[in-house]
Amino acid sequence: MAEKVLxxxxxxxxxxxxxxxxxxxxxxxxxxxxGETLAIVGESGSGKSVTTRSIMGLLAKNAQVDHGQIxxxxxNILDLSEKQLQDLRGSEIAMxxxxxxxxxxxxxxxxxQIAEPLIKHQKLSKQAAxxxxxEMMKAVGIPNAEAHLNDYPHQFSGGMRQRIxxxxxxxxxxxxxxxxEPTTALDVTIxxxxxxxxxxxxxxxxxxxxxxTHDLGVVAGVADRVAVMYAGQIVEIxxxxxxxxxxxxxxxxxxxxxxxxxxxxxxxxxxxxGTPPDLLNPPVGDAFTARNKxxxxxxxxxxxxxxxxxxxxxxxxxxxxxxxxxxxxxxxIQRRWQRYIKKHPEALExxxxxxxxxxxxxxxxxxxx
Amino acid sequence: xxxxxxxxxxxxxxxxxxxxxxxxxxxAVQDVSFDIYQGETFGLVGESGSGKTTIGRAxxxxxxxxxxxxxxxxxxxxxxxxxxxxxxFRQQVQMxxxxxxxxxxxxxxxxxxxxxxxxxxxxxxxxxxxxQIVTEMLETVGLMKEHANRYPHEFSGGQRQRxxxxxxxxxxxxxxxxxxxxxxxxxxxxxxxxxxxxxxQRERDLTYLFIAHDLSMVKYISDRIGVLHWGKMxxxxxxxxxxxxxxxxxxRSLLSAIPVPDPxxxxxxxxxxxxxxxxxxxxxxxxxxxxxxxxxxxTNDEIPFYQERARQEGLI
Numbered sequence: 001m002a003e004k005v006l007x008x009x010x011x012x013x014x015x016x017x018x019x020x021x022x023x024x025x026x027x028x029x030x031x032x033x034x035g036e037t038l039a040i041v042g043e044s045g046s047g048k049s050v051t052t053r054s055i056m057g058l059l060a061k062n063a064q065v066d067h068g069q070i071x072x073x074x075x076n077i078l079d080l081s082e083k084q085l086q087d088l089r090g091s092e093i094a095m096x097x098x099x100x101x102x103x104x105x106x107x108x109x110x111x112x113q114i115a116e117p118l119i120k121h122q123k124l125s126k127q128a129a130x131x132x133x134x135e136m137m138k139a140v141g142i143p144n145a146e147a148h149l150n151d152y153p154h155q156f157s158g159g160m161r162q163r164i165x166x167x168x169x170x171x172x173x174x175x176x177x178x179x180x181e182p183t184t185a186l187d188v189t190i191x192x193x194x195x196x197x198x199x200x201x202x203x204x205x206x207x208x209x210x211x212x213t214h215d216l217g218v219v220a221g222v223a224d225r226v227a228v229m230y231a232g233q234i235v236e237i238x239x240x241x242x243x244x245x246x247x248x249x250x251x252x253x254x255x256x257x258x259x260x261x262x263x264x265x266x267x268x269x270x271x272x273x274g275t276p277p278d279l280l281n282p283p284v285g286d287a288f289t290a291r292n293k294x295x296x297x298x299x300x301x302x303x304x305x306x307x308x309x310x311x312x313x314x315x316x317x318x319x320x321x322x323x324x325x326x327x328x329x330x331x332x333i334q335r336r337w338q339r340y341i342k343k344h345p346e347a348l349e350x351x352x353x354x355x356x357x358x359x360x361x362x363x364x365x366x367x368x369x
Numbered sequence: 370x371x372x373x374x375x376x377x378x379x380x381x382x383x384x385x386x387x388x389x390x391x392x393x394x395x396x397a398v399q400d401v402s403f404d405i406y407q408g409e410t411f412g413l414v415g416e417s418g419s420g421k422t423t424i425g426r427a428x429x430x431x432x433x434x435x436x437x438x439x440x441x442x443x444x445x446x447x448x449x450x451x452x453x454x455x456x457x458f459r460q461q462v463q464m465x466x467x468x469x470x471x472x473x474x475x476x477x478x479x480x481x482x483x484x485x486x487x488x489x490x491x492x493x494x495x496x497x498x499x500x501q502i503v504t505e506m507l508e509t510v511g512l513m514k515e516h517a518n519r520y521p522h523e524f525s526g527g528q529r530q531r532x533x534x535x536x537x538x539x540x541x542x543x544x545x546x547x548x549x550x551x552x553x554x555x556x557x558x559x560x561x562x563x564x565x566x567x568x569x570q571r572e573r574d575l576t577y578l579f580i581a582h583d584l585s586m587v588k589y590i591s592d593r594i595g596v597l598h599w600g601k602m603x604x605x606x607x608x609x610x611x612x613x614x615x616x617x618x619x620x621r622s623l624l625s626a627i628p629v630p631d632p633x634x635x636x637x638x639x640x641x642x643x644x645x646x647x648x649x650x651x652x653x654x655x656x657x658x659x660x661x662x663x664x665x666x667x668t669n670d671e672i673p674f675y676q677e678r679a680r681q682e683g684l685i
Contacts, residue, residue: 043555044526158417187416187582192626192640214556217628221635240632258560259630260589268567269589271560275525 002033005175005208006055011068013050013059022279024050024063025232032176037202037209039219039240041255042229045276048212051229052178054078055210056095057085072176091121094169098181100161104153110164111137111149117172136167140197159190166197173205180212195222216259220244225312228252231277231287238313245340246347248307248315250294253333270330286318294319294327307354309347320354377441377544377576378405378428384436385423397423399600400437402656405544410570410577412591412608414584414623419597421580425546428578429464430455441544460490463537467549469529473521479532480517483507486540506535511565527558531565538569548580563590584627588612593662596620599648605656606663614682616665616675619643660684 008030015022025047032038040048053059055070057077070077072093080088089095097103105113114136115129124132130149137145140163153161162182169177179198183191199222202209211222219226219240226243228236228251236249247253254272274291277283283290286299296318298304307320318324329337341347385398398420405411415421426432428439430446438445441462449458463486466472473482480503484493493499504514510531521529530550537545547566551559563586569575581587587594591608596619604617615621622643628635656664657672660679667675679685 043557188584188626188628189416189622189640189643191628192638195628196640215628216556216630217635220630220632221628221638223632244630244632255556256630258557260585268564269560271564272557273561275527275558 002035004031005034005072006032007071008051008055009069009071011051011054011070012066013054014064014066015060016062016064017280020280023232023282024279026282027068028229028232028234029068030227030234030237032208032210034175034208035202035206036224037211037222039211039213039223039226040229041213041216041219041226043214043276045231045279046229047232048229049180050232052095052180052210052212055176056089056093056178057082058089087121090117090169090174091172092174093176093178094172094174095178095180096162096165096169096182098184100158100165100185101153103165104161106153108152109150110153110156113153114164114167114171117168121172132171133167136171137164139201140164140167140170141193142167159186159194162186162190162194163197166194166201170201170205170207174207176208176210177202178210178212181214182211183218184213184215191218198222216244216255228255231282232279233287233316235288235317236315238310238315241340242310242313245336246309246313246344246351247333247336248309248313248320248351249288249317250292250319251288252315253294253329254291256336257330257332270332286316296324305356305358308357309350309354314357315354320351321356375407376404377407378578379440380404380424380428380437381440382437383424383427383434383439385420385427385432386435389435397600398427401597401600401602402437403595403602403605405576405578408570408574408576409592410579410590412587412594413578413580413597414582414587414594415597416582416623418599420600421597422548423600424597425464425548425578425580428546429462430458456490460486460540461542462544462546463540463542465530465533465537465545465547465550468553469526469533470521470553472533473529473536475521477520478517479503479507479512479519479521479524482521482532483517483535483539485536490540492540502539506539509538509569510535511561525558527554527561530554530558530562534562534565534569538573541573542575544576544578546578546580549582550579551586552581552583559586566590584612584624585629596623599645601648601654601666602656603648603666604664606660610660610663610684614679614684616659616663616678616682616684619645619648 008028011025011028013025015024028051042048065078111130111133114133118124118129118132119126134145134149142148142160142163183194186194213219223240225239227234230251236252247256257270258272260269272291277287285301286304289295289299298318304316304318306314306316308314319327380401380403383398383401387395387397413421423432427434438447449455483503483506484499487493487499487502493502503517507514507516512531551562554562570577579587579590588608594608594611595602596604598619604611604620615624622641625641652668654666654668657667659665659675665675
């Protein structure tokens with residue numbers, strides 16, 4: 001396995017609110033290998049942004065880490081002081097947000113904004129930093145960069161602004177780039193360009209990327225591995241092919257099933273009924289039970305453990321237990337499975353053999369893999 | 370979704386110019402024509418700045434056309450001036466917005482939000498009738514009558530969009546303009562709202578103008594699609610056909626950029642980059658029917674080129 005740059009280990013975070021304790025994420029574990037792109041998918045409130053904000057040390061004041069750790073370069077990020085975190089942010093772990101306008105300073109020339117991390121972290125002279133900023137502007141595809149060095153953010157279109165944000169994030173060659181819905185506010189043609197840009201720069205610099213999005217189409221294009229989050233937990237994680245062609249958790253089925261594909265014509269779209277649970281009073285058992293037509297009796301009583309299908313594929317669903325009845329996934333999912341089994345004849349056998357594993361050990365690869 | 374042959378709305382050579390005569394004059398919509406038939410869903414697709422929202426608002430009489438006209442029920446809507454005419458028009462044409470958070474008054478109870486149009490149009494003769502309408506609407510859009518006394522912030526995004534739909538439906542409109550109604554919603558909720566809109570259309574014989582940038586959902590819900598770019602209509606045709614056999618280069622590039630939830634297709638994706646130079650050559654173009662009911666903006670010289678394309682795609 002490739003070198004690991006980050007390990008999130010059994011992380012549980014609560015938020016104190018006026019109405020009580022919100023259990024934002026519970027027992028989340030995963031790791032990130034050098035050069036890989038891990039996509040975290042989930043709907044609003046699923047905990048994907050809380051997870052990544054905790055990696056940046058950017059949790060809100062009312063957040064409390066109940067337990068767990070985040071290991072980066074041998075140190076637990078959760079133990080770092082604000083000063084240490086500031087050194088980390090922007091230089092070793094950088095972030096791109098959804099709305100470029102909110103992450104740019106409207107009163108500062110963009111050349112200066114791009115150069116700032118170099119002046120702050122590497123103590124470069126302003127002149128040297130600006131020269132590198134210019135190179136970076138060219139690298140992210142800002143046309144006629146020299147002429148725009150002294151322009152302000154409002155003089156650029158949305159797509160160009162996001163390129164500027166990417167230039168700022170990448171100028172210090174971070175080990176990890178966290179991209180939180182970076183293309184959601186952009187038009188599809190611009191989105192395609194930005195996704196390409198992130199990919200190219202990543203390949204050139206061997207950075208690792210955590211890509212947060214709700215768009216499964218984008219995930220299919222950018223991810224090496226995918227973690228599906230629901231109600232503060234990772235319910236399934238695997239390689240991009242495992243998640244898209246051999247998904248196991250009914251929530252993953254529902255997500256893939258509720259998108260119209262090229263083949264979908266008229267008729268009723270499969271939707272997931274209901275809404276996500278209230279994390280103030282999380283349900284007992286599997287949080288997806290109320291919306292899950294494949295739910296078993298045990299789902300209402302005990303939270304399912306992770307079952308391991310392959311060295312990379314884990315799913316938290318009782319359907320993989322030996323005692324579970326065989327269910328028939330939705331048509332669209334069966335179609336995907338068939339494609340997968342053709343290429344991986346061993347897949348069904350692996351599924352039948354899927355073994356229950358302990359959360360942390362399995363997902364962070366501490367178990368022999 | 371069976372679309373009849375009767376035209377409900379006709380957009381004829383519509384031009385909308387902002388800041389006319391000033392330095393920052395913007396021709397947001399240029400010579401756009403299309404019809405919306407009774408009972409159909411017309412999908413209006415385009416990227417930001419294409420003019421799609423401007424057209425929707427012009428149909429709502431929120432913007433004044435600089436040129437051209439919008440005809441509904443054989444009447445130019447610009448001629449509707451009396452208080453009575455306007456009230457009737459605003460009852461028949463309703464709008465659903467992208468962001469239910471922003472389009473619902475946070476200090477109003479759900480029952481008052483839903484009944485707003487009912488009150489304005491004096492559609493309820495008593496308080497009982499009013500709350501009866503509210504209850505019926507809540508149930509129609511999949512909420513509960515207990516929700517009537519709550520405030521918008523107590524609902525999720527998908528539920529708020531249901532409230533927005535309930536408000537639009539409460540006045541018994543015939544025509545609904547939905548401007549990006551699902552873009553702000555989670556994937557699992559998008560399908561719920563789209564299914565609800567389709568069911569309501571069947572039950573109530575509604576006509577929709579569905580404005581969106583998400584082509585896959587537009588294709589799914591629409592009978593016909595119109596593709597806008599920089600204020601001009603470039604292609605109009607049956608939804609499946611425009612999606613599977615686009616004729617205009619811009620439509621092709623737009624479709625090639627949509628990510629699909631299939632890693633193998635994504636790995637092979639080669640987005641086609643659109644070259645707009647031809648669009649900017651200043652020549653006048655008209656919507657020419659290249660294949661049956663499939664129109665492309667073309668000059669006379671360009672017609673053979675598109676006909677050849679249509680032949681290659683097996684359309685003619």
